[in-house]
Amino acid sequence: MIRFQGVTKLYPNSARPALEDASVEIEKGEFVFLVGQSGSGKSTFLRLVLKEEKPTKGQIWVAGKDLSRLSHWKIPALRRQIGTVFQDFRLLPNKTVRENVAFALEVIGKPRHTVAKVVPEVLELVGLGGKEDRMPDELSGGEQQRVAIARAFVNRPMILIADEPTGNLDPSTSVGIMRLLDRINRTGTTVVMATHDSHIVDSMRRRVIELEHGHVTRDQSRGVYGYAR
Amino acid sequence: MRARFVLSEMSIGLRRNLSMVLAVVLTAAISLSLLAAALVLSKQIQTMKDYWFDRIQVSVFLTKAVTEPERTAIREELVQLPQVEHVYYESQSQAYARFKQQFKDVPSLVKNTPESALPESYRVKLKDPKKYQIVASAVQRMPGVDQVQGKSKALEQFFRFLGYGQKIALAVALVALAAAVLLIFNTVRLAAFSRRRETGIMRLVGASDLYIQAPFILEGALAGFLGSLLAVGGLLLTKALIIDRGIHGMFGDVVNYVSWGAVASIIPIIILTGVLLASITSAVTLQRYLRV
Numbered sequence: 001m002i003r004f005q006g007v008t009k010l011y012p013n014s015a016r017p018a019l020e021d022a023s024v025e026i027e028k029g030e031f032v033f034l035v036g037q038s039g040s041g042k043s044t045f046l047r048l049v050l051k052e053e054k055p056t057k058g059q060i061w062v063a064g065k066d067l068s069r070l071s072h073w074k075i076p077a078l079r080r081q082i083g084t085v086f087q088d089f090r091l092l093p094n095k096t097v098r099e100n101v102a103f104a105l106e107v108i109g110k111p112r113h114t115v116a117k118v119v120p121e122v123l124e125l126v127g128l129g130g131k132e133d134r135m136p137d138e139l140s141g142g143e144q145q146r147v148a149i150a151r152a153f154v155n156r157p158m159i160l161i162a163d164e165p166t167g168n169l170d171p172s173t174s175v176g177i178m179r180l181l182d183r184i185n186r187t188g189t190t191v192v193m194a195t196h197d198s199h200i201v202d203s204m205r206r207r208v209i210e211l212e213h214g215h216v217t218r219d220q221s222r223g224v225y226g227y228a229r
Numbered sequence: 230m231r232a233r234f235v236l237s238e239m240s241i242g243l244r245r246n247l248s249m250v251l252a253v254v255l256t257a258a259i260s261l262s263l264l265a266a267a268l269v270l271s272k273q274i275q276t277m278k279d280y281w282f283d284r285i286q287v288s289v290f291l292t293k294a295v296t297e298p299e300r301t302a303i304r305e306e307l308v309q310l311p312q313v314e315h316v317y318y319e320s321q322s323q324a325y326a327r328f329k330q331q332f333k334d335v336p337s338l339v340k341n342t343p344e345s346a347l348p349e350s351y352r353v354k355l356k357d358p359k360k361y362q363i364v365a366s367a368v369q370r371m372p373g374v375d376q377v378q379g380k381s382k383a384l385e386q387f388f389r390f391l392g393y394g395q396k397i398a399l400a401v402a403l404v405a406l407a408a409a410v411l412l413i414f415n416t417v418r419l420a421a422f423s424r425r426r427e428t429g430i431m432r433l434v435g436a437s438d439l440y441i442q443a444p445f446i447l448e449g450a451l452a453g454f455l456g457s458l459l460a461v462g463g464l465l466l467t468k469a470l471i472i473d474r475g476i477h478g479m480f481g482d483v484v485n486y487v488s489w490g491a492v493a494s495i496i497p498i499i500i501l502t503g504v505l506l507a508s509i510t511s512a513v514t515l516q517r518y519l520r521v
């Protein structure tokens with residue numbers, strides 16, 4: 001589903017590559033944690049998957065497509081197959097919960113009846129039934145993240161990318177979000193999640209890829225956050 | 230669905246930077262008005278040129294006491310000149326008819342001018358209007374010739390003056406259009422910046438360039454369109470009030486004035502320039518600041 005082959009990313013005006021000679025293969029339906037210190041290249045990895053950045057060297061395949069051969073106008077089609085969730089939720093503050101989720105479908109030109117049908121379904125799925133008309137500032141952090149997940153998932157993407165989705169949440173709220181991501185993963189969606197949260201990684205026992213200064217230093221199925229702790 | 234979405238995004242954007250959009254509308258209106266002025270002037274010059282160049286370029290007025298042999302001699306002299314294309318004869322009664330027509334708005338003048346006051350003349354059309362001097366000197370001293378008139382110096386200068394006016398209006402219009410382009414560029418950039426949250430999410434969920442940019446481009450096009458409508462309004466008022474009432478009222482039919490048809494032909498140019506300039510500028514700006 002996602003394949004990195006000898007990928008190096010050197011940002012302009014930076015001395016050290018953010019990612020260096022990284023080779024990783026993630027199968028369809030996997031749940032993968034991306035761990036590593038701050039600045040180790042996790043977000044860079046995820047941005048490369050979305051083709052928000054181009055690799056300096058190496059090749060990347062996502063959903064069977066070689067990203068280096070993907071022309072600019074086909075990038076939207078790629079991103080429609082990938083849902084994305086961030087630490088800071090990125091909701092539109094002047095739109096209701098329902099409108100925030102519907103927005104993701106409207107901007108890719110989905111017909112109105114489809115939007116009216118699938119938005120309530122996905123809000124029910126993430127546990128926000130009954131809060132459709134709230135504004136984001138009337139929700140808790142965990143609830144806001146559920147809206148963001150609903151928006152990422154409403155188009156039923158093959159891949160869900162989450163960059164520290166629990167970074168702003170307390171531990172018990174985080175557990176709820178992880179349950180939700182686990183449920184989404186069980187529908188067959190590949191989930192790649194960058195995180196600093198050792199409890200979550202240790203309790204989930206899923207595949208762990210560790211980055212250190214841009215190098216893949218560990219790739220372990222059913223792994224834990226770190227050895228020496 | 231798509232149209233509804235794009236339109237609602239556009240109206241949000243318009244409300245959000247109303248003052249900037251107004252600035253764009255007014256700048257566009259001013260620059261397009263100048264462009265319209267330049268075009269009207271060039272149409273006016275064309276109209277007047279057609280009027281004068283179609284007509285006689287040299288008039289050879291004959292004395293009251295001209296005899297038949299003199300008349301024939303003058304005619305033969307004119308016809309054999311290589312610079313001359315055509316020679317028309319205008320009798321006193323023809324001259325009087327033309328005079329009556331020309332001054333039909335001034336009945337007192339017509340009433341007080343007897344037919345005999347108007348001289349008979351040869352009206353000469355030249356192959357090249359600039360060769361006036363050669364023709365004039367050939368017949369000037371012949372018996373029976375009262376005076377020779379060419380296209381007057383004053384008229385030449387008037388044309389030149391109009392020509393300068395047109396060039397200046399065009400130059401100022403270009404500068405103003407450049408200012409409008411810069412303003413649109415900045416406005417669109419600001420608009421894109423103020424909506425970066427929305428556009429960021431749009432990119433992330435896989436909206437296409439066109440979909441992301443359409444509201445901004447339509448906003449620009451609408452501002453350009455409104456500006457061009459203002460300019461067209463100014464153009465029509467200028468034709469109705471300044472040209473038809475003001476100048477025509479003051480000077481009468483000394484020349485032909487630019488027609489409603491000619492003015493109408495300027496309108497699509499103004500609107501098209503406004504809309505295209507604004508939307509192309511917006512699109513180019515977005516290529517730099519808002520891409521998938």
Ligand SMILES: Nc1ncnc2c1ncn2[C@@H]1O[C@H](COP(=O)(O)OP(=O)(O)OP(=O)(O)O)[C@@H](O)[C@H]1O
Pocket residue numbers: 011012014017018036037038039040041042043044045
């Ligand atoms: N746009 C950029 N331009 C230049 N350098 C960048 C850019 N983005 C990231 N970097 C650098 O690349 C390296 C990796 O950054 P990245 O954001 O991928 O780390 P991370 O693992 O996500 O860190 P964190 O856990 O703090 O989010 C860092 O050294 C960072 O300074």
Ligand SMILES: [Mg+2]
Pocket residue numbers: 042043044163
């Ligand atoms: Mg990061």
